[in-house]
Amino acid sequence: MIIGRVKGEVVATIKHPAYANWRMLQLDRLDGQGRELGSYLVALAAVDAGIGQTVLVIDEGNSARQVVGDPQAPIRSVIIGIIDEITHA
């Protein structure tokens, strides 16, 4: 799983049917310290995250398809949690 910060929403009317009825959020990837890495992802929001929130994201197809409940969905990135705090040992 990876950590990201939600930066915006992506709206698409014409899309693969597997994406229908899902919010899509653009998020910047973060390192362990919460610094932006410069890369991004567009992910489906399986939990309702808002702009500015730090989120937990899976970027792997099989677990993403498990979340959307379709074994043949062309989906890889899904937001599955909102992070309150990260502590370092």
Place this chain on the structure above:
Amino acid sequence: MLLGRVVGTVVPCLVYEGLAGVPLLLVQPLERTGKPRGTPVVAADATKMAGPGELVMYEGGREAALALEPWFVPVDHSIVGLVDQVSREDWEPA
């Protein structure tokens, strides 16, 4: 998923089975604010509706093939949607 801009079309004269009739488009990957970054890739257009200049979202890897019908095809990037809007504060498409 990542965001890209369609910058061209690719017309093959011969393709592997299952790929006949699948539109192939040249997609320029975009960085997080919408500026072009990196080398264009050839993506299969699963929406069959994208055209040059269009802002699209695409998926790479195994998931790319799953977007197509039939899905067991040798494809590594697929366009899965036509983007209407990105509501990012510093979004500056080229």
